[in-house]
Amino acid sequence: MKITINNNIFEAQENDTVLDVARRNDIYIPTLCYHVKTGQTAKCRACVVDVEGMRGMQTSCNLKVRDGMNVHTDTKEVQEAQKMVVDLMLASGYHNCLACERSGTCELQDACYHLGIEKSTYKDAPTGRKDESSEFIVIDFDKCIKCGRCVNICNNRVVNEVLGFGYRGKETEIMCDDDVAMGLSTCVQCGECVQICPTGALTDKKSRGKGRDAQFEKVDTTCPYCGTGCQLTLHVDKAKNKVVRVTGRDEWPNNGMLCVKGRYGFEFHASPKRLQYPLIKKNGKHEQATWDEALDLITEKIKTTVGKYGPDVFSALGSGRITNENNYAIQKFTRAVVKTNNIDHCARTCHAPTVAGLAHAFGSGAATNSVDEILETDLIFVIGSNMTEAHPVVSYYVKQAVKNGSRMIVCDPRRVDIAHWANLYVPLKVGTDVPFLNGLINEIIQNNWHNEAFMKNNTENPEDLKEWIKEYPVEKASEICGVPVEQMKQVAKLLGTAEKVSVIYCLGITEHTTGTDNVKTIANLQMVLGHLGKRGCGVNPLRGQNNVQGACDMGALPNVYHNYISVKDEKTKEKIEKHWGVSGLSLKEGYKLPTMLHKATTGDTKILFCVGDNTVQTEPNMAKTIQEVKALEFLVVIDIFENATTDFADVILPDVCFNEDFGTYSNLDRRVHLLRKAVNPPGEAKPTWWIMNELGKRLGVDLKFTSAEATWEDMRATGTIMGGITYERIQHKGLQWPCPTVTHPGTPILHTNGKFTRGKGLFSHTQYRSQAEMPDKEYPFVLSTGRRLWHYHTGTQTRNSIGLENIFPEELLEISPVDAARMHIKSGDMVKATSRRGEITVKAWVTERSPEGVVWCTFHFREAHANILTNDAYDNVTETPEYKACAIRIEKVSEGVETVSRGFRQARP
Amino acid sequence: MSKPLKCACGSDEKELLVRLEEIIHSMKDKPGALIPVLQAAQSLFGYLPEEAILKVSEMLREPLSKVYGVITFYSFFSLKPRGKYLIRVCLGTACYVQGANEIITALKTQLGIEIGETTKDKLFTLDVGRCFGACGLAPVMMVNDDVHSWVKSSQIGKILKTYERKQPKKEEATV
C-alpha cells in the first residue's frame, strides 16, 4: 500500500506504523518512549503527527498505516505540539547537557535539536538526586523522563525483574526492588537498562568523563567470556589504546543483551599486570628475554629431548579461551612438527563427556539446536545448569520463554536461581542423574508417552532399551535419587505429554565419574520422546568457555584432527600430510590431559606446552597437579597473565588477548563468530599462531601461519564442516556449522527429519554408579563446585578488570541453613574446609541454595579455590574429573561479620 | 534474634508470616491475586512489613519492584506499623484557619511522635488529611471512624484517655 508523508508518496507494509514508514525514509519524528524492543506504550506523545481526516494529533509510534493515508509531520501545528511535549519533559526534570554523559547520543537532546528548543520555557527544578551506589551504573533521577523503557526491558527482556515504577503522580519514580539503592538491590548489573535509556538518566559509571562517544572508534567483536558468544561493540579510545565502553550488538545470539562480565569486564586487556615480554627461568627466577632467545631455547629443548626419547614425550594443551586459529596452530604444530597426537585442552575438564556421549548416540558431539529456538519451545528441561550465573544471556531467553508461557522443569541438587522461574523444581541428590533419568524414561514408556514411530524408524536399537529400562521402575529410581515418586511421575508426565521439549544441561551432568553415561542417558531420553531434529527441541549442552566448542572443532584433541576426523584413519593421514606438506603423522591416539600429567611423574612426559590453560588451578587435587608439573623437564606457558601455572614454567611467552588480533570463536550453538583487532598488544606480546610458525621454521616445517586469516584458510582447505566459513562471510553475523561450502547457509538444527549424522540414533545402556568419594563419618559433606556470575575461570580476566572484584572480592563457601545452624556457623564466619587432598580457609555464606549436606564453592580465587580439595577421580571414557562431588569436612575457625541476605534469588549475599 | 517483632495484636510476627503463607497459597492461582493478597497481608499485620512484602513477591512470583510499586501507588497500603487508632487531623483550609496546627502540636507532644509515626504501645498513629467535608465543624479530627469536631488543643488529653481506657490491661494483652 502507499501512504503520503509531507506530500511525498511512500511504500508501506500491512503492519507498519506511520513511524516505521517515516523512519525507513529518513523523516525524523521525535520518539521518547517508543523503542522496537520495548514496544508502543504511547506515553510521551512526542511523536504526534497530523493525519488528514482524523481529529486531533495522533501518536505515530502506534498508529497503523492505512492505504492512502495522508500524514504531516512538518506543519507548524505538529511542530508546536511536539515542541510542547518536549518542553514539558525538559521542565519536569533537569536537563543541563553540558556535563551529561549522553550529550551527543541522547534522544531527548536530539528531539530538542530537531525542534529548535534551546531551553525550557518553564522553570526546571533540579533535585540533584543520584544513585551511585552500584558498581557500574549511575542513576540520575533529574534526567529520567519516565518513559518506562528500562522497566520494561529489565522485566521482559533480560527478565532480571529489578526495576519498577514506584509511588504515584508527580512522585512517580523508577526504583530497584522495594526502592532500595541499586547497589543493595538484586540488580545483576547487566547494563541492559543503560543501553536502552534515551537520556542520561542511566549511564555507565566506567566511561563517565572518559570522552564523548563520537571520538571513539567502534569495533564489532565477540565477547571473551562464556560460550554464549555474545556480539558486542567495543568503543575504543585509539590514542590511549584502550577500550572505554562496551555495548551489546543487535545480532544473534544475544540481540543486544549482555551480562555484567561481557559489558563491564573489559579492562584486563590494558592491565599493567599483562605479560609483555618472553621470560626465561634462570636460577629459579623469571628473567626477561628476547623472542629469539626464548624460541631458540624451546627449539633446542624439543630437538634434543624428542630426538632422544621420541615424539610422545611432548604434550601440548590448547584452550577453550583462545581463538580457533590459535588452537589450530598448536594442534598442527604438535602433529606436523613434533609428530605426536598428544594434544588436548580444557574441554577435557568440562564437556568432553558431551562430545563423546553425543557423538556416540547421534554422530555429532555438539548442541543440536540454536539459542533463539528456546523461545519457541513448549517445555524447557534444565538439568545441572546454573545458567543465570554461568550463561546469563541464555538464561534471559529461558526466562523470556517462561514469561511467554513455556513451562520449565529445573533439576539440580542446588536450588540454583533459575529455579525461581520454574514450574517445577526437582532437587535430586548429587550424582544420581542416571537413575533419575532412567526412572523417567521407564515411566514414559510405561505410560505410552514415548514416540514409538521415532524410536522405530530413527533409532537402531529401541527394543534393547525397552528391555533394560525395566530395571529402573520409578520407585527404585526415586530411592536412589531422593526425588519423591509422585514428583518423578509428574516430571515424566510433563515430559511425555509436551509438544516440544528442549533439554538444556551443563557441567552438573558432565563433571562426574559417570559424565559420559549421564550425557548418553539424556540422549536416550530425547530419542525416546522424539524431540530431535525439530525447531525448539533437542539436546543443548551449554558449552562453558568462549571457544571451547571451537577448540574441539579445531582438533585440539588427542583422537581427532580438526573437523573431527579420526587420527587413526590412514586415508585422512595421507590427505592431511599432503596438504600440510609433511610426512610421518602419527596414527596413534594421543594422551588425554590427565594422562599427560600423570606421565610426567613416570618420566614419560617431559615437555609440556600450555596455552591459556592455568592447569595448576583448574585440575582437581592441586597438590598432585603441582607434583606432576614439577616433574616435567620443560614447561612452556603461553598466556596473558602470570598465574598459578606460570610459577612453574621454564619459559613464559606473552600472548595477545581477544581484542589485539583477528580470529574466530565458535559458540555453544556452533556459531562461528569473528573477532577484530581493536587495540595494539602490550609490549612484545604475540599471537600463538605466530609463535608456532616461528618454532615450525626453526624445526624445519613451514606451517604457513602468516596471519590469523591465513591460519584459518589453512584449516579450511582440509575442512569439511567449516569449509564454507570465510572471514568475509562472517563480518556481521556468525555462521553455524556444518557449513561445507561457501554458498551453504549454515545449519541451525542438526539431525533434521530424524536423520542422525551417524545414520540412526543409538541407545546406550546406562547403569547407576555412585560417585567416587562418598561422604562418611570423617568427611561428612559433599562438596560441589561451579561458577559465579561475577567471575570467570581462574579470575585472571575478571579480577584484573575494575569493579567485578569489588562486587565479589573473595570466595564464599555456600552452606545450607540447617547445617549452618547445627554447626553454629553464620554468614561471614571463617571456616576451614578439608578433604583428603588439602584444605582451604574460606568465608561461609549460609544460603538456601545449598541443600543439607552439600556445600559449594568455585575455583575463581587463587587464594582459596575448590581444586585444592576436589577429587582426581575420572570419567571412565573421557577422563573428565569429578568436580561436582567429593567428600569434605568443615570446621568453624572464627567469627565474622554477618552479611545480609534477602532471599535466595541472588548472585551474592 | 535480637529484637522480637511484635505486631499490634501481640502475636509473634513469625506466626503471622506462616498465616500469610497459607493465605497466599489459597489465593495464588487466581489471576490478579496481587492486590487482594496485599490487602489480606495488611489486615493481618496492620501494615506491610518487609518480610511480608518479600514473601508475597517470592510466592506470587511477582518482581519485588512490581509489588512495591503497587503498595506505594495506593495510599491504602502502609509501610509503617499502624496503631490501633488512626488519628487524622484535617489540614484543609477551614480547619487550618481554625487552628488545626495547634491540635497537631498538642498531639505530637502528648503522644511523643511525629506525623506518620506510631506510639510504642502501637495504640495511636498520627496522620493528617485534606478537607473531610465537614468544614462547618472545623477544626476536625478523626480517630478511626469517630469524628471529633470543634476540637481545642486543651481537649486532646481527654480524648486520648477515652481510647486508652478502652484497652484491656497490659498483662492480659500479651498471651
Ligand code: SF4
Ligand atoms: S531511567 Fe531512562 S529508560 Fe528508565 S524511565 Fe527514566 S528515562 Fe526512561
Ligand code: SF4
Ligand atoms: S542492570 Fe540489568 S538487572 Fe540491573 S536494573 Fe538494569 S536491566 Fe535490570
Ligand code: SF4
Ligand atoms: S553471557 Fe557470556 S558471552 Fe554473553 S556477555 Fe556474558 S559472558 Fe559474554
Ligand code: FES
Ligand atoms: S514515542 Fe510515541 S508516544 Fe512516546
Ligand code: FES
Ligand atoms: S477543611 Fe477540615 S473538614 Fe474541610
